[in-house]
Amino acid sequence: MDEHVVEIEIKPQSKSDWKKLQRAVIEFGKKDMSLAISIKRFRKKILLKGTSEGHLETALQCIQIEHKIDLTLSPMEIIYQLSNEGGIVQVLEPIMKIEVRTPVRFLEVVKQDLHNRGAKIENQDRQNDMSMIGATSALICLLGWESELRRTSHGLANATVKLDRYEPVEFPEGDPPFAMAAAMRARK
Numbered sequence: 618m619d620e621h622v623v624e625i626e627i628k629p630q631s632k633s634d635w636k637k638l639q640r641a642v643i644e645f646g647k648k649d650m651s652l653a654i655s656i657k658r659f660r661k662k663i664l665l666k667g668t669s670e671g672h673l674e675t676a677l678q679c680i681q682i683e684h685k686i687d688l689t690l691s692p693m694e695i696i697y698q699l700s701n702e703g704g705i706v707q708v709l710e711p712i713m714k715i716e717v718r719t720p721v722r723f724l725e726v727v728k729q730d731l732h733n734r735g736a737k738i739e740n741q742d743r744q745n746d747m748s749m750i751g752a753t754s755a756l757i758c759l760l761g762w763e764s765e766l767r768r769t770s771h772g773l774a775n776a777t778v779k780l781d782r783y784e785p786v787e788f789p790e791g792d793p794p795f796a797m798a799a800a801m802r803a804r805k
Contacts, residue, residue, distance in 0.1 A: 737752060
């Protein structure tokens with residue numbers, strides 16, 4: 618199963634930084650083997666694929682800060698999958714496994730935020746003044762969540778978000794999935 622669930626297209630704000638960006642991305646890719654890199658030389662853009670939103674955010678920060686390159690970023694896109702079983706095509710979305718470690722004083726805020734995003738809390742534990750939460754959620758519901766977690770916990774909570782599985786997207790009654798599937802650039 619491909620672990621890459623999000624992608625972003627990047628390019629340097631200054632055309633003179635194109636070669637510098639290529640070198641920076643290749644160098645970072647050697648350090649982070651889980652980052653997929655596709656260099657589009659003709660279009661002067663680079664496509665990065667990561668295992669979570671936080672994974673790509675970290676990669677982008679390192680590239681920008683360490684190499685002092687200002688980037689133009691496309692919006693992050695979720696990588697959906699297509700399944701064709703018995704002639705029935707389904708769009709599959711990534712379901713993420715979430716592990717949060719937070720000071721007890723932020724526990725209820727973190728749980729409420731996960732709940733509001735449709736996450737299913739599967740387990741919870743406490744060690745001294747720290748709480749651990751295990752949950753799952755559709756990736757689309759988690760976009761922006763890791764940044765919000767850092768903000769609401771004043772940087773004291775941390776999370777690991779990893780692909781758990783893919784599940785069929787549930788479409789509203791009477792809403793055919795074909796237009797959405799075409800727009801999502803679904804992958805096989």
